[in-house]
Amino acid sequence: MKTIWKTSLILAITTTIVACGGSDKSATPPGASAGGQGGNTSATEAAPATAGLFTAADLHLGDIDQGMVQKGKTTYDVKCQACHSTGENRIVGPGWKGVTTRREPAWIMNMIVNIDAMLSEDPEAQKLLEECLVRMPNQNLSKDEARDVLEFMRTL
Numbered sequence: 001m002k003t004i005w006k007t008s009l010i011l012a013i014t015t016t017i018v019a020c021g022g023s024d025k026s027a028t029p030p031g032a033s034a035g036g037q038g039g040n041t042s043a044t045e046a047a048p049a050t051a052g053l054f055t056a057a058d059l060h061l062g063d064i065d066q067g068m069v070q071k072g073k074t075t076y077d078v079k080c081q082a083c084h085s086t087g088e089n090r091i092v093g094p095g096w097k098g099v100t101t102r103r104e105p106a107w108i109m110n111m112i113v114n115i116d117a118m119l120s121e122d123p124e125a126q127k128l129l130e131e132c133l134v135r136m137p138n139q140n141l142s143k144d145e146a147r148d149v150l151e152f153m154r155t156l
């Protein structure tokens with residue numbers, strides 16, 4: 001009995017580890033706008049993110065701002081790199097390649113600034129936690145710092 005339980009636990013863990021690549025296309029909520037790259041103002045119609053400090057309307061996504069990208073990269077190097085690659089591979093958390101196309105920008109901002117609320121309320125965040133098996137710690141970024149990291153992510 002004990003061994004059976006152990007075996008299925010190991011199986012479950014192995015399956016979830018493989019799944020933690022973040023390539024889940026179903027992650028984009030219904031109503032999400034796919035045209036976020038071009039400074040299109042209709043992006044404010046997107047579904048509100050849960051646990052939300054941020055909605056799409058707060059983010060003002062236009063052309064990539066290289067100054068913000070540089071600041072965001074510096075923050076990444078110091079505070080995120082240990083757990084996130086800029087490629088597809090997972091370190092502790094998912095790799096960031098293409099993250100802004102598979103996730104709502106407001107959702108990303110909420111993950112960065114408000115991770116604890118997201119992990120307790122947001123189903124997609126909870127799914128990631130089940131896959132990665134580690135809670136992302138709050139990195140204490142200001143909203144501006146988080147917004148710079150989002151700009152950096154848009155270049156990946």
Ligand code: HEC
Pocket residue numbers: 022075076079080081082083084092093094095099103108111112119125128129130132133134135136137139141149
């Ligand atoms: C100690 C490891 C760790 C550090 C440091 C870390 N994260 Fe995370 N991150 C995770 C884990 C693990 C997840 C998956 C959710 C969970 O399990 O809590 C995650 C998920 C994310 C996600 C969602 C990714 C996706 O593919 O949907 C974003 C965005 C994110 N982190 C941003 C950041 C930013 C920005 C920083 C730096 C300021 C950072 N993380 C630092 C571990 C970390």
